[in-house]
Amino acid sequence: MATIFETLKLYFTYPFVRYALIVGVLIALCSSLLGVTLVLKRFSFIGDGLSHVAFGGMAIASVLKFTNDMPLTLTVTVISAILLLMSSKNAKIKGDAAIAMVSVGSLAIGYLLLNIFSPSGNLSGDVCSTLFGSTSILTLTKTEVYLCAVLSVIVVAVFVLLYNRIFAVTFDEDFSNATGINANLYNFAIAIIIAVIIVLAMNLVGSLLISALVIFPSLSAMRLFKSFKSVTVCSAVLSVLCSLLGILISIVFGTPVGSTIVAADIIAFLVCYIIGLLVGGKKI
Amino acid sequence: MAQLTCDKVTLGYDGKVVRENVSFSVKSGDYLCIIGENGSGKSTLMKTILGLKAPMSGKISYGDGLKEKEIGYLPQQTDIQKDFPASVYEIVLSGCLSKLGAKPFYTKKQKDMANYQIHRLGLDNLKKRCYRELSGGQQQRVLLARALCATKKMILLDEPVSGLDPKVTADMYELIDALNKKDGITVIMISHDIKSTLTYATHILHVGKDIFFGTKQEYLKSDFAKVFANKGGEE
Numbered sequence: 001m002a003t004i005f006e007t008l009k010l011y012f013t014y015p016f017v018r019y020a021l022i023v024g025v026l027i028a029l030c031s032s033l034l035g036v037t038l039v040l041k042r043f044s045f046i047g048d049g050l051s052h053v054a055f056g057g058m059a060i061a062s063v064l065k066f067t068n069d070m071p072l073t074l075t076v077t078v079i080s081a082i083l084l085l086m087s088s089k090n091a092k093i094k095g096d097a098a099i100a101m102v103s104v105g106s107l108a109i110g111y112l113l114l115n116i117f118s119p120s121g122n123l124s125g126d127v128c129s130t131l132f133g134s135t136s137i138l139t140l141t142k143t144e145v146y147l148c149a150v151l152s153v154i155v156v157a158v159f160v161l162l163y164n165r166i167f168a169v170t171f172d173e174d175f176s177n178a179t180g181i182n183a184n185l186y187n188f189a190i191a192i193i194i195a196v197i198i199v200l201a202m203n204l205v206g207s208l209l210i211s212a213l214v215i216f217p218s219l220s221a222m223r224l225f226k227s228f229k230s231v232t233v234c235s236a237v238l239s240v241l242c243s244l245l246g247i248l249i250s251i252v253f254g255t256p257v258g259s260t261i262v263a264a265d266i267i268a269f270l271v272c273y274i275i276g277l278l279v280g281g282k283k284i
Numbered sequence: 285m286a287q288l289t290c291d292k293v294t295l296g297y298d299g300k301v302v303r304e305n306v307s308f309s310v311k312s313g314d315y316l317c318i319i320g321e322n323g324s325g326k327s328t329l330m331k332t333i334l335g336l337k338a339p340m341s342g343k344i345s346y347g348d349g350l351k352e353k354e355i356g357y358l359p360q361q362t363d364i365q366k367d368f369p370a371s372v373y374e375i376v377l378s379g380c381l382s383k384l385g386a387k388p389f390y391t392k393k394q395k396d397m398a399n400y401q402i403h404r405l406g407l408d409n410l411k412k413r414c415y416r417e418l419s420g421g422q423q424q425r426v427l428l429a430r431a432l433c434a435t436k437k438m439i440l441l442d443e444p445v446s447g448l449d450p451k452v453t454a455d456m457y458e459l460i461d462a463l464n465k466k467d468g469i470t471v472i473m474i475s476h477d478i479k480s481t482l483t484y485a486t487h488i489l490h491v492g493k494d495i496f497f498g499t500k501q502e503y504l505k506s507d508f509a510k511v512f513a514n515k516g517g518e519e
């Protein structure tokens with residue numbers, strides 16, 4: 001036990017570890033906020049698709065040898081979010097099919113680009129880390145940390161300000177429209193926030209595991225709580241705790257950051273599931 | 285002056301006409317029942333009144349201080365999410381959304397309003413409960429409380445008693461009647477329950493191949509009522 005703390009203490013003298021923790025917590029906080037909305041509005045497909053788009057964006061950025069790939073990835077992902085939402089409205093191509101096309105397409109093109117123009121010798125290592133985020137969190141630069149921090153704060157602020165409207169639009173779109181809320185506008189706002197969250201979360205867990213980061217804390221919280229507010233707060237807390245735990249474990253034991261965090265989220269879900277069964281069984 | 289006037293409105297979806305030439309008007313304090321067979325366009329009419337979809341032609345106008353966004357609405361079927369974790373209080377409060385304006389959060393006054401509606405509909409002991417764990421009748425009440433938060437003037441109810449047991453149905457009718465008589469809220473209700481319709485309504489709109497609009501007394505004298513009487517029920 002003592003050696004674990006010694007190890008941690010040693011690691012905390014390195015700035016990149018501190019960065020990793022800060023960014024990890026912020027990203028975890030953001031990504032958990034919209035989980036409920038995503039799950040219930042069936043936007044989780046969009047979320048999944050967008051994470052692949054983000055991979056494509058990242059591939060292009062690295063082929064173009066950008067030192068900081070986040071701005072390009074962010075732009076590409078936000079634009080795709082808007083396009084996907086628009087296409088799922090006008091129903092010529094079914095929303096789900098469009099998402100599948102875009103997501104698989106960008107995955108393929110991204111990999112192809114990386115393969116042809118690969119800037120580094122270790123292609124499979126690069127791809128693996130983009131998909132699973134194995135080391136990226138520990139190699140963040142100061143700029144990236146600042147960018148992540150600013151974006152996270154914006155996401156949290158926007159979410160808090162729009163909280164009541166997001167609730168209404170998620171719960172009953174027709175009623176919101178009838179009371180003069182432009183539900184479509186908020187759907188777009190939600191999609192853009194998702195896009196930002198995905199690009200952020202990619203740094204933490206890699207593009208394949210983003211959905212887990214977004215959805216697990218909310219699903220866990222929904223096992224325990226019955227109101228939107230308590231579910232949102234609980235999932236934020238769970239998400240932050242699991243990420244902290246995941247990052248610390250991965251530092252000490254050298255496991256991949258992303259998968260460790262997701263594993264922590266899964267365990268939290270199982271615990272919540274069991275508690276939910278026990279408590280729910282009594283109440284009825 | 286009429287609160288709501290529909291003038292030769294054509295209802296439809298994506299260029300397909302559902303019903304043509306619907307005209308009627310509602311004054312403050314009226315209790316209008318909309319009847320007609322399944323698929324005749326009643327719900328479509330309501331959505332058009334609410335501005336959820338545009339009429340294909342014709343004009344809908346609001347008057348007497350009523351604004352389009354101040355109409356309370358109890359939908360027939362909602363796309364309400366089955367698994368949505370929301371307490372009764374949160375849902376009722378969301379009825380105050382239109383009063384939010386540009387502000388991000390609800391004020392004390394709006395929260396009081398939600399509490400008052402919860403109390404009025406006898407939902408006090410369910411306030412903290414999760415919506416999805418309520419019975420159908422309780423859910424209807426919650427949605428009615430939400431609709432009442434949205435309006436002081438007019439409420440649109442799309443088959444508010446479908447699926448409710450006779451006792452709860454009677455309670456619901458009493459409640460709606462009280463809203464109309466005591467609080468002076470204009471009621472527009474879609475119903476298949478002709479008997480209660482004729483008990484409470486002041487005006488009837490019959491939507492079908494032929495359209496009838498008039499007071500209850502006029503309706504009882506008209507051919508529509510005779511057809512209904514002959515068939516001994518819903519046409």
Ligand SMILES: Nc1ncnc2c1ncn2[C@@H]1O[C@H](COP(=O)(O)OP(=O)(O)OP(=O)(O)O)[C@@H](O)[C@H]1O
Pocket residue numbers: 297302320321322323324325326327328329360
């Ligand atoms: N979203 C939609 N898109 C296209 N057509 C629709 C849509 N909703 C309803 N319709 C069509 O419009 C017609 C009228 O439907 P509406 O729901 O208004 O009937 P209704 O009078 O409310 O029936 P009910 O008594 O069963 O509730 C129907 O023929 C229906 O098929």
Ligand SMILES: [Mg+2]
Pocket residue numbers: 326327328360442
């Ligand atoms: Mg209907």
